[in-house]
Each structure stands twice: as structure tokens, then as C-alpha cells.
Amino acid sequence: xxxxxHCPHCGIRPKEEFTVRGDASLVRPEPDASxxxxxxxxxxxxxxxGRTREHWQHLYGCRRFLVVERDTVTHxxxxxxxxxxxxxxxxx
Amino acid sequence: MLFQSRHPLESKIGSGSxxxxxxxxxxxxxxxxxxVLSHPDETAAVVAGFAAAGDLVMRNVAPGEWLVxxxxxxxxxxxxxxxxxxxxxxDVVDQxxxxxxxxxxxxxxxxxxxxxxxxxxxxxxxxxxxxxxxxCGHIAVNFARSGENEFxxxxxxxxxxxxxxxxxxxxxxxDLSYGFSGGLADPD
Numbered sequence: 001x002x003x004x005x006h007c008p009h010c011g012i013r014p015k016e017e018f019t020v021r022g023d024a025s026l027v028r029p030e031p032d033a034s035x036x037x038x039x040x041x042x043x044x045x046x047x048x049x050g051r052t053r054e055h056w057q058h059l060y061g062c063r064r065f066l067v068v069e070r071d072t073v074t075h076x077x078x079x080x081x082x083x084x085x086x087x088x089x090x091x092x
Numbered sequence: 093m094l095f096q097s098r099h100p101l102e103s104k105i106g107s108g109s110x111x112x113x114x115x116x117x118x119x120x121x122x123x124x125x126x127x128v129l130s131h132p133d134e135t136a137a138v139v140a141g142f143a144a145a146g147d148l149v150m151r152n153v154a155p156g157e158w159l160v161x162x163x164x165x166x167x168x169x170x171x172x173x174x175x176x177x178x179x180x181x182x183d184v185v186d187q188x189x190x191x192x193x194x195x196x197x198x199x200x201x202x203x204x205x206x207x208x209x210x211x212x213x214x215x216x217x218x219x220x221x222x223x224x225x226x227x228c229g230h231i232a233v234n235f236a237r238s239g240e241n242e243f244x245x246x247x248x249x250x251x252x253x254x255x256x257x258x259x260x261x262x263x264x265x266x267d268l269s270y271g272f273s274g275g276l277a278d279p280d
Contacts, residue, residue, distance in 0.1 A: 009155055010224050014210045017227045060227035062154035082155075 005068060006080050010061040017060040024053040024067045024086075049073055055083060099272070100192055100249045101256060108271020115198030117259055117270040123163055124170040125187045125246065130156035134181040141177050148174075151223040151234050151246065159234055159246055161193070163274075192252040195273075196259065197242040200266045205243060207262040209235065229258045 006012050023045060029037040049072060056068045065083030070076065081089075099121055130138040135156045142148055142158075151159040162170045167188035174184040196204065202213045208228040212218060223236035231254060234246040247255045260268060 010226070011211065013226070017210075060232045061225045062157075063225075064154060 003075070005056065005058075005066075005077060007058050007061055007064075007066065008080060008082050009064060010058060013058070013061060017058060018056045018066075019059050021055040021057050021065065024055045024083075051078065056080075097189075100252045101272075104253050104256060105270065105272060109269035111269060112271070113198070113267045113269040115196075115200050115204065115263060115266045115268045117256075117263065117268055118195040118197065118273045119256075119271070120163065120193055120195065121272050121274040123161060123188070123193045124165050124167040125191045125193070126160045126167075126171050126174055127153070127185050127187050128158045128160055128174060128178065129183045129185075131181055131183070132156075137181045138178055141181070145173075145177055151236050153225055153234060159187070159191070161246075190249050191246050192249055194245045194247065194252075194255065194259065195238065195242065196245070196263075197239065198266070198268075199241055200263075201241050201243055204259070204263045204266060204268065208258060211235075215240075228255065231255050231258070 003015050004012055005015060005018055026041060029041050051069065051071050053067060053069050056066045058064055058066060067079075067081050067083055067086040069078040069080075071078070099119070101119055105119065128138065138156070138158075142150055142160075149161040151161065153159055160170065160174060165173070167186050170188075171184055171186040178184060205213060205228075209226060211224070211226060218237050220237050220239060223234065225232060226235050227233075228235070228245065231247060231251045233255065236244045236246075238244045245255070245259075256270070260270060262268075
């Protein structure tokens with residue numbers, strides 16, 4: 001796992017300060033969407049090899065949710081953005 | 093009923109080390125601490141408010157969130173003053189009984205802290221006055237550089253004993269001494 005994360009608020013920190021909160025690429029279905037769609041959203045996860053987007057929370061630092069784009073094979077971290085900013089930017 | 097203020101580390105520290113070493117862990121007895129949480133999009137206004145007040149010690153916690161410290165004011169007057177200063181732009185909560193301040197100073201502080209803290213402590217990388225939240229050992233603390241070779245840690249009350257033990261262990265190599273500073277808190 002990527003060992004150093006560049007938090008946009010706190011600087012470079014070890015991964016021990018963070019908790020991984022899951023896939024950030026999921027889009028919440030409409031409330032009246034089918035059970036199938038909700039099942040997919042709530043339970044079904046891929047285990048991708050390569051580039052992924054995840055929610056990380058900087059629990060021991062600023063406590064903000066971050067969107068971390070990293071590679072599960074090479075451990076390279078491509079980008080770290082604040083979760084609120086990422087959501088506003090509509091880049092999901 | 094009379095409320096008696098008692099420091100959370102009172103029973104742990106007592107009278108402290110008999111001899112003060114060059115590296116010293118000082119626990120100020122009475123310090124007023126408040127958290128300030130800015131309302132959405134009011135961060136700049138809050139920062140301007142702090143600048144106008146002039147004498148407040150600010151510690152960064154997160155975007156739009158700070159700890160404010162005062163060594164001269166009492167906790168209730170600090171909270172009242174901040175609330176007045178930041179009306180409608182931030183929420184202020186007194187944390188004086190909820191947090192503990194520890195001050196580490198001496199020529200070897202960086203080597204002591206490096207055992208528990210994973211940031212670059214070089215004077216050029218972490219300037220005087222800079223502050224961040226970070227993990228020291230397994231405890232979340234607010235960490236600040238308050239002088240040339242002086243760092244201040246603000247920790248949640250219930251973690252204070254544990255952090256004190258960790259810091260003393262980290263400083264054992266350098267005979268780190270410890271003790272309270274400042275007068276006894278007012279008994280009322």
C-alpha cells in the first residue's frame with residue numbers, strides 16, 4: 001500500500017494516520033432506483049489491479065475525507081484532493 | 093458546592109523531577125483552550141478576526157478549524173471574548189478542561205520527538221509558529237513549534253497520561269525531566 005500520502009491540508013504523512021473508507025468512484029443511485037442498482041451500490045465491489053480512486057480519511061490529522069488516486073500494483077500515488085472539493089468539482 | 097479544579101496529570105506528576113535536565117517537559121497548570129470552527133465560507137473573516145485581536149495564540153487543526161490558547165486569560169473569559177469577536181462567523185467551545193498542554197524544550201527535542209512523530213522537524217521545514225494535527229505514537233495530538241527548540245503538544249484529557257508516559261520513555265535517553273509550571277489554578 002502507498003506509504004506516504006500528501007494531504008492537501010497537512011503535508012506529507014505516513015499511511016498510519018489515515019483510514020481507507022472505500023471506493024470513491026461509486027455514484028449513489030436515485031432513491032427510487034431498482035433493488036438491483038442498490039444492491040450493486042451497497043455490496044458489490046471490484047478488486048481492481050492498477051489505478052484506483054478511494055476515499056481516505058485523515059483521521060489523525062485534519063480529519064477530512066480525501067480522494068486518493070493510487071496504483072494498487074506500483075503503490076504510486078497520482079493525486080490527493082479534498083473530498084468536498086472533489087465532489088464540488090463534479091469529477092466523480 | 094465548591095468546584096475544585098484538578099489537573100488531569102496531578103497524580104501522575106506530583107512534584108515532578110527533582111533535578112531539571114537540559115531537555116525538559118513542562119506542563120503549564122493553567123491554560124485556557126478553546127476550539128473555533130468557522131461557518132462555511134467564513135474562514136477568511138475568522139482569520140481577519142484573529143488578526144484584529146492580535147494577542148491570541150492560534151493552532152491549526154483543519155481547514156476552518158483552530159485551537160486558541162491563552163496563558164493569561166481564564167477559560168470563561170476567553171470563550172466570551174472569542175464568541176464576541178466571531179459572532180455569526182464561527183462557533184466557539186471552551187476546551188480548557190478537555191485538553192492538556194505539554195511543552196517540550198531543550199537541545200535534543202527533535203531527536204526525542206522523532207521517535208513518535210512522522211513529520212520533518214528540521215528548523216527549515218517546520219517554522220516557529222507552525223502547527224498541525226498529527227499522530228504521536230498512537231495518539232492524535234495538536235503539535236506546534238513554539239520556539240527555536242521548543243514544541244507544544246495539545247492532547248485530549250483522557251490521553252494525557254498515556255502521552256506523558258510515551259514522551260518520558262522517548263526522552264529517557266536524554267534524561268528528560270518533567271514537572272508542572274505556573275501557579276495553582278484558582279480554587280473557585
